[in-house]
Amino acid sequence: MDAPALHAMVADLLQELSARDQILAQMQTIKLRQEQLLADYRQDNLYKDAKITKLSHEIAMLRRVRFGKSGEQLSGVQGSLLEETVQTDLSAIEAELELLHGVPLHEPKSANKPVRTRLPEHLPRVTIIHEPDSTVCQCGCQLQRIGEDVAEKLDYVPGVFSVEQHVRGKWVCHKCVTLTQATVPAHVIDKGLATPGLLAQVLVAKYADHLPLYRQEKIFERAGLKLSRSTLADWVGACGVHLQPLVDALRQVMLGHRVIHADETPVQMLKPGSKKTHRAYLWAYAPGAFENLRVVVYDFNEGRAGQYAREFLGDWQGSLVCDDYSSYKACFTQGMTEIGCMAHARRKFFELHANGGSQLAEQALHHIAQLYRIEEQVKDLAPADRLRIRQERARPLADALHDWMQIHRQRVPDGSGTAKALDYSLKRWVALTRYLDDGQLPVDNNHIEQQIRPVAIGRSNWLFAGSLRAGKRAAVIMSLIQSAKLNGHDPYAYLKDVLTRLPTQPASRIAELLPHNWQPQTAM
Numbered sequence: 001m002d003a004p005a006l007h008a009m010v011a012d013l014l015q016e017l018s019a020r021d022q023i024l025a026q027m028q029t030i031k032l033r034q035e036q037l038l039a040d041y042r043q044d045n046l047y048k049d050a051k052i053t054k055l056s057h058e059i060a061m062l063r064r065v066r067f068g069k070s071g072e073q074l075s076g077v078q079g080s081l082l083e084e085t086v087q088t089d090l091s092a093i094e095a096e097l098e099l100l101h102g103v104p105l106h107e108p109k110s111a112n113k114p115v116r117t118r119l120p121e122h123l124p125r126v127t128i129i130h131e132p133d134s135t136v137c138q139c140g141c142q143l144q145r146i147g148e149d150v151a152e153k154l155d156y157v158p159g160v161f162s163v164e165q166h167v168r169g170k171w172v173c174h175k176c177v178t179l180t181q182a183t184v185p186a187h188v189i190d191k192g193l194a195t196p197g198l199l200a201q202v203l204v205a206k207y208a209d210h211l212p213l214y215r216q217e218k219i220f221e222r223a224g225l226k227l228s229r230s231t232l233a234d235w236v237g238a239c240g241v242h243l244q245p246l247v248d249a250l251r252q253v254m255l256g257h258r259v260i261h262a263d264e265t266p267v268q269m270l271k272p273g274s275k276k277t278h279r280a281y282l283w284a285y286a287p288g289a290f291e292n293l294r295v296v297v298y299d300f301n302e303g304r305a306g307q308y309a310r311e312f313l314g315d316w317q318g319s320l321v322c323d324d325y326s327s328y329k330a331c332f333t334q335g336m337t338e339i340g341c342m343a344h345a346r347r348k349f350f351e352l353h354a355n356g357g358s359q360l361a362e363q364a365l366h367h368i369a370q371l372y373r374i375e376e377q378v379k380d381l382a383p384a385d386r387l388r389i390r391q392e393r394a395r396p397l398a399d400a401l402h403d404w405m406q407i408h409r410q411r412v413p414d415g416s417g418t419a420k421a422l423d424y425s426l427k428r429w430v431a432l433t434r435y436l437d438d439g440q441l442p443v444d445n446n447h448i449e450q451q452i453r454p455v456a457i458g459r460s461n462w463l464f465a466g467s468l469r470a471g472k473r474a475a476v477i478m479s480l481i482q483s484a485k486l487n488g489h490d491p492y493a494y495l496k497d498v499l500t501r502l503p504t505q506p507a508s509r510i511a512e513l514l515p516h517n518w519q520p521q522t523a524m
Contacts, residue, residue, distance in 0.1 A: 087230045088213075089469045091237030119152050119163050120225065126155070127165045130182035137173035143180055146172045151184075154225070156198040158492070161225050164195055186503035189238050196499035199235055204492045206236065207477045210458030240473035242502060247476045249510050250483065251285075251297050251312075258318040259288025259339075259440055261448035262328065264304060265455055269471065280471060282455055283308060288321065289447040290383065290440050295483040295516055296451040300471030306330045319438070321445050324428060340431035342368065343444035348421040360408060360418055367401045375443045383439030390436050398433050402426075451482060483515040494518060 135143045147170040155162045171180040188199065205211040211219070213232045220227045254260065262285050269280035281304045287293040301308040306327030313320075317335035322328045323344050332338045346368045353361035374394045378386040409422045425432060435441040455478070484494040497520045498513050511517055 087233035088237040088240075088473070091234040092241050092469060092473060093237075095238045095241040119154060123161050123163045123224070125152075125163045125165050127167055130166060130168045130185065132169075132171060132180050132182050135171055135180075137176060137178055137180070139173065139176045139178075141173050141175045143171035143173050143178075146170050149181070153187075153195045154193050154198055155195040156201045158201060159223065161220075161223055188242050188499050188503055189235065192235070192238075193231070194235055197496045199239055199499050200492050200495035202232055202235055203239060203477055203495055204481065207458075207474060208454075208481045208491055237473070239499065240476055243480060243498075244476050245507070245510060246498070246513055247297060247479045250295055250479065250514055253511070253514065253516075254285065254287055254293065254295060254297055255314070255316045257287040257291045257293055259291055259321065259442075260313070260316070260318060261286045261288065261321045261442075261445055262309060263322065263445060263448040263452055264325075265452050266304075267300075267455070267471070269302070281308075282452075282471070282475065283312065284448055284452050284455075285312065286448050286451055288319070288440060289442040290386075293516060294486040295479075295514075296448070296486065297479045298455075298475035298482075300468060300475040302468060310334070319434075319441060321442060321448070323445060324424070337434070338431040339434050339441055340428050341445035342371065342432055342435075343446055343449075345425045345428070345432055348424045352417050352421045356417070358418060360412075361421065364401075364405070364421070367397070367404065370397050371401075371443065385439070387437075387439030390439070395436050398436060402429055402433075451486075454478075454482060480515060484518075487515045487518070489515060489518065493520065497521060 132143075135145075137143055149168045149170065151166045151168075153164045153166065155164050166185065168181050168184070172178065173180075188196065194202075202213075202216060205216050205219075206213065213229050213236070216232060217227060217229050262283065264281045264283040266279045267282050268277040270277050280300065280302050283299040283301060284296055285299070286296040299308065299312050304325075304327060306329065309328060309331055313331065313336070319337045319339050320328065320331060321339040321341065323341050328338070346365065349358075349361040349364040349368070352358045353365060371394055374389065374397075378389050381389070405422050405426055409419065409426060412418045412422070435443050480495065480498075481491040484491045494515065498518070501513065501521065505513060512519075
């Protein structure tokens with residue numbers, strides 16, 4: 001064999017070996033990917049199994065509470081609230097389990113199981129026809145209509161019940177004996193009795209109008225239909241589970257802004273079995289008053305410890321507007337910047353003046369009022385213009401106020417009410433005046449306090465049952481209702497449309513249903 005032929009043969013062998021190495025490398029990559037997918041699958045199954053075990057245990061505990069001895073049950077209003085909350089928690093857990101299993105958990109209808117009674121004949125009915133897109137069979141023959149299925153759902157426009165009749169025609173091809181029907185419309189509660197309109201009404205009445213389910217039960221009865229508390233509780237529980245992804249997405253959008261308000265308010269939480277309440281907290285977060293996002297996200301927790309704020313905010317780093325509560329302090333060691341609340345500083349002097357007519361407190365209130373008058377004038381300006389005017393007019397006033405406070409602090413005895421009021425501002429002066437150097441920062445935390453106010457109105461109706469579940473559910477629904485209001489929407493119209501679209505809304509387009517993006521697509 002001559003040299004050129006030998007070189008060619010060697011080259012071919014080297015090329016073949018290189019190709020083989022590439023194939024082996026690709027096979028190794030595929031193998032590693034398969035092993036990773038298998039590990040992820042096993043990890044996902046372990047998580048689901050653990051979650052299912054936890055939820056099953058929670059169901060057992062709630063059932064013991066609900067069906068326990070009569071001597072262990074509460075009576076009166078507390079008993080009614082506990083009963084409906086436990087039933088709602090049970091329904092929420094069942095909805096979560098269905099999502100984890102991927103299939104409905106309800107057992108097939110048995111001969112002994114009661115069948116849903118027909119809705120009252122006197123209620124007006126709206127017929128909605130569902131027919132196949134085409135009445136031509138795949139074999140080319142014309143389908144013949146041989147009947148129909150009728151499903152009834154209870155609708156409610158505030159004050160008036162009506163019935164939606166969903167009629168699905170049955171079409172058959174006599175040649176190939178093929179039955180064709182339009183698909184069943186998707187609903188938040190599969191095979192449920194209520195339309196999105198009725199579900200929205202129950203949610204708004206409970207979480208915006210502060211009507212517990214036992215009161216709604218009586219209202220519906222006067223309107224001509226008996227709906228048990230347990231049925232209403234089932235609906236609320238299921239809706240809370242399905243609406244949770246919207247609030248999760250809302251939180252992520254909010255954390256994309258660099259200024260956030262935070263506040264918290266106490267709520268009494270009823271623990272089943274103990275007949276006692278203890279103090280829990282509803283935390284509230286909202287983008288800065290000058291941010292372009294108008295939403296609020298509530299977060300219910302059993303306590304007021306700083307860990308709850310840190311867990312909610314995660315690795316967010318920005319300007320946090322809050323009061324001087326110590327639980328927030330740990331956040332400021334993790335990259336967040338503290339923005340003080342001038343309204344809290346003013347409140348100390350207001351209380352001092354109201355209680356004793358202090359002239360010094362009156363002077364302090366006068367100085368702070370000058371700063372607020374400037375804020376009233378610049379609130380609608382662009383950040384750059386707001387910053388310029390603050391620097392020109394508010395900064396000299398703030399510096400003069402600081403000097404005035406330091407002088408008078410030296411003249412009053414330690415421990416006096418006047419000393420405490422002055423110390424509150426002097427010790428927090430840097431945080432209180434950071435707004436002067438940033439046109440995007442607000443002067444106080446009043447924006448979030450206004451979002452807390454609706455909670456205080458309905459607080460007497462929120463005696464949450466044992467676990468955090470009922471409180472978390474309330475936080476989810478109230479977040480959507482209050483955010484809808486902030487964006488000028490009617491909460492009923494918003495929730496009705498969202499609950500209509502949610503079953504078929506792709507997860508990748510969930511942002512379209514958030515209150516600040518929402519555009520109605522159904523008739524109200």
